[in-house]
Amino acid sequence: MGYSANYNQFKxxxxxxxxxxxxxxLITGSGKDGGIGQALALxxxxxxxxxxxxxxxxxxxxxxxxxxxxRDQGVKxxxxxxxxxxxxxxxxxxxxxxxxxxxxxxxLIVCNSGLSEQGYRFGRALPEIKDxxxxxxxxxxxxxxxxxxxxxxxxxxxxxxxxxxxTHLWAGEAVYHKQPLQLxxxxxxxxxxxxxxxxxxxxxxxxxxxxxxxxxVNLGRTADMVNASCLMLPxxxxxxxxxxxxxxxxxxRWQPRMLEPYEAAHGVTQxxxxxxxxxDLGHYxxxxxxxxxxxxxxxxxxxxxxxxRAL
Numbered sequence: 001m002g003y004s005a006n007y008n009q010f011k012x013x014x015x016x017x018x019x020x021x022x023x024x025x026l027i028t029g030s031g032k033d034g035g036i037g038q039a040l041a042l043x044x045x046x047x048x049x050x051x052x053x054x055x056x057x058x059x060x061x062x063x064x065x066x067x068x069x070x071r072d073q074g075v076k077x078x079x080x081x082x083x084x085x086x087x088x089x090x091x092x093x094x095x096x097x098x099x100x101x102x103x104x105x106x107x108l109i110v111c112n113s114g115l116s117e118q119g120y121r122f123g124r125a126l127p128e129i130k131d132x133x134x135x136x137x138x139x140x141x142x143x144x145x146x147x148x149x150x151x152x153x154x155x156x157x158x159x160x161x162x163x164x165x166x167t168h169l170w171a172g173e174a175v176y177h178k179q180p181l182q183l184x185x186x187x188x189x190x191x192x193x194x195x196x197x198x199x200x201x202x203x204x205x206x207x208x209x210x211x212x213x214x215x216x217v218n219l220g221r222t223a224d225m226v227n228a229s230c231l232m233l234p235x236x237x238x239x240x241x242x243x244x245x246x247x248x249x250x251x252x253r254w255q256p257r258m259l260e261p262y263e264a265a266h267g268v269t270q271x272x273x274x275x276x277x278x279x280d281l282g283h284y285x286x287x288x289x290x291x292x293x294x295x296x297x298x299x300x301x302x303x304x305x306x307x308x309r310a311l
Contacts, residue, residue: 003065004033007073009262010042012269017048019273024051026097026106028084028166029113031056031063035238036186037112038066039261041077043269044108051076051101055113057083084113084162090169098173105173105181108272111163112186114204115155116240119197120148152200159204167215167228175222182276183228184268185211189254189285191232192302205232209304212281227276232285232302236264255288256295267297 012019025044030037031054045052052070054077056063063079070077078100082093098105126141163185174181190198191205212228219226237258259267267286271279283302290296 002033002062003069005038005042005069005261007042007046007069010039010046010265012043012047012266015047015269015273019047019269020044020108021048022050023048023107024053024101024104025049025108025110026053026055026080026170027110027112028055028162029057030054030110031059031066031079032239033059033062033065034261035240036233036236036261036264037110038062039236039265040110040112040268041066041070042262043265045070045073045075045077047269049075051078053078053080053097053100053106055080055082055084057081057113084165085157087165090165094169094173105170105177105179107180108182108184109166109170110184110186111166111208113162114159114186115201117151117155117198117201120144120151120199121197122199152203155200156204156207160207163208163211167211171215171219171226175219175225178225180276181226183212183215183226184272185209185228185230187230187232187283189232189234192285192304193254209283216281227280229279229282229284231268231271232283233264234259234286234288236261256290257288257292259288259295263295263297267299270297271299 023044027037027041027044029035030041032038041052041054052075054063054067056079060081063081067077067079080093080097083089126144128137167183170181171183185208187208188201188205190202191209194202209230212230215226215228216223234255235258237260264286271284283304285300285302287298287300288295289298
């Protein structure tokens, strides 16, 4: 597809380049043109980042075009191709990233890799087809069952395995080199308000919410070296959501219209203007209010509490 974004839309003057000023940023899943990852890469580059790592797995053409666009603005950028679910592939990228960042690891990693699902009704039987034999129905149901769960498995692996692997790799580097690191995990509003037909997507984004606490517990005395938090984004217009952009039945209960990628990136930039330690262990939800012509963005912190009662 190439590169179709307007770089100037990602310049947010009110931040004066302070949000990402001088930071070395790595964003997974940022190669796809028109995606959330691309928008975040452009926002970091346009608002002070020293170096931006553009990660992709298969979207190499879009990824290299994005790197070229960022370099044209005088910002250091580099492409990183890796399968985040393949531990050997990911480990092999370690020294390359450090080399591209001038001998140091990232200051900020945005774990954004993810896939969506074409959609199926979880646990619901397929409708019958007139005059279909029992044998044909059995074969059709089996094929549908396997296809649906294969799709969900890929979604789960990309989000959960990829985020865990990136965390394990770069948190370890940060602790070893005594270099502070901020981890941002991109989740979804559907993690806490599940939508129909995307069970793997919902479960994967819910699982992500536990990662900051799991990391903090495991780091123990060195936990202050790494700050981690989760962002729950609403519907953003991307290649994966374009088909629903004009269907209020899909997103209408959350927002008056889909956000454009630069608007979502603006919201994330606002939140990351806070100190990393102030955001640590938090779950933050980006709400969209107002009208389709005049939207407003507002962050809220979501508290996920576990309660216990006697049986």
